[in-house]
Amino acid sequence: MASKDVERYIDELKGANEAEFYSLKDELISLSRSSKVFENFEREHMVIGREVLHEMQDLSSLGKMRELAAEISGKKKINEKLHMLHSTLAKEPMDVVLNVFLNKEETKIDTIINELNDFKAKLAEIKKHHLNLLPKSLDNKIKIENKYNNHTEQLHSIHKKQKKALAGAIKLFLKLTKRHIKSLQKFK
Numbered sequence: 001m002a003s004k005d006v007e008r009y010i011d012e013l014k015g016a017n018e019a020e021f022y023s024l025k026d027e028l029i030s031l032s033r034s035s036k037v038f039e040n041f042e043r044e045h046m047v048i049g050r051e052v053l054h055e056m057q058d059l060s061s062l063g064k065m066r067e068l069a070a071e072i073s074g075k076k077k078i079n080e081k082l083h084m085l086h087s088t089l090a091k092e093p094m095d096v097v098l099n100v101f102l103n104k105e106e107t108k109i110d111t112i113i114n115e116l117n118d119f120k121a122k123l124a125e126i127k128k129h130h131l132n133l134l135p136k137s138l139d140n141k142i143k144i145e146n147k148y149n150n151h152t153e154q155l156h157s158i159h160k161k162q163k164k165a166l167a168g169a170i171k172l173f174l175k176l177t178k179r180h181i182k183s184l185q186k187f188k
Contacts, residue, residue, distance in 0.1 A: 020168065020171070020172050023168065024086055024165060024168040024172065025086060027161060027164060027165045027168065028079070028082055028083050028086055028165055030161060031079045031082065031158065031161050031162060032079060032083075034076070034079070034154075034161070035076045035079070037151070037154045037155065037158060038072065038075065038076040038155075038158075039073065040151065041069055041072060041073065041151045041154075041155060042069045042070055042072070042073040044069075044147060044151060045065055045069035046066060046069070048062070061129040061130075061132040064129050065126055065129045065130060068122050068125060068129065069126065071122055072119065072122050072123065072126065072155065075115065075118075075119045075122075077115075078112060078115050078116065078119070079162065081106065081107050081112055082112070082162065082165045082169060084100070084107050085100065085101065085107055085112075085166075085173075086165075086169060088100045088101075088107075089169065089173060089176065094176065094180045097173065097176065097177075101170075101173050109166075112166055113166070116159065116162055116163055116166065119159055119162075120159060123152060123155055123156065123159070126152075130148055
């Protein structure tokens with residue numbers, strides 16, 4: 001009798017959340033394609049034309065922006081962590097899922113939330129330094145602002161997708177945990 005209950009429970013978990021698993025998977029696939037945005041952002045901040053460099057108002061901001069661009073580029077690791085959470089939800093037993101979401105330093109929920117908050121703060125900080133760095137020439141200023149705005153819009157979009165993917169993974173985690181607790185109570 002107990003083995004049939006366990007089998008039914010496992011079938012319920014797979015079937016009830018299948019659409020949510022695939023939705024989260026689609027979001028993560030979309031995020032995987034975004035790694036080029038991080039690399040382009042960092043590369044664009046490393047290469048600045050000589051004529052633009054001579055017109056810059058605050059060169060100390062240039063070093064800080066390059067440093068922040070490298071740190072922001074490292075935020076693509078959030079995507080890998082989200083993939084790990086998704087694959088854990090899909091394949092692992094509940095004790096492993098609990099450990100990955102709550103205890104494993106690299107992937108626990110609050111660590112990823114802190115990284116997402118840090119990502120957003122770095123985007124705001126780089127914007128501040130970018131404004132200090134703008135050249136005096138209107139032509140160069142417009143060219144740099146257009147390039148910069150395009151990159152930051154893409155990064156903000158990625159940040160939103162990462163938040164959405166994390167929220168989806170947490171939602172699935174909570175559903176699975178709730179069902180697991182109910183099943184444990186049935187077996188008592």
